[in-house]
Amino acid sequence: xxxSAYFIVSAVALVPHALIWYYFSLRADDPVSFIALxxxxxFLLSMVFxxxxxxxxxxxxxxx
Numbered sequence: 001x002x003x004s005a006y007f008i009v010s011a012v013a014l015v016p017h018a019l020i021w022y023y024f025s026l027r028a029d030d031p032v033s034f035i036a037l038x039x040x041x042x043f044l045l046s047m048v049f050x051x052x053x054x055x056x057x058x059x060x061x062x063x064x
Contacts, residue, residue, distance in 0.1 A: 017045065 021041055028034035 017041075 021038065024037045024041065025034055028037055
């Protein structure tokens with residue numbers, strides 16, 4: 001695959017996260033709330049990534 005394809009997919013994948021982050025950041029009343037929301041969103045998306053990576057590893061191990 002060409003590098004440009006990876007770049008395009010990566011750029012497009014950022015859009016939903018940025019929109020969600022922007023929506024919730026508008027609701028923050030003060031800087032502490034903003035930082036807490038940013039940390040929470042980062043934590044949740046990291047957990048989703050870790051979970052699906054773990055599922056992928058388990059599925060590959062099951063096939064072999």
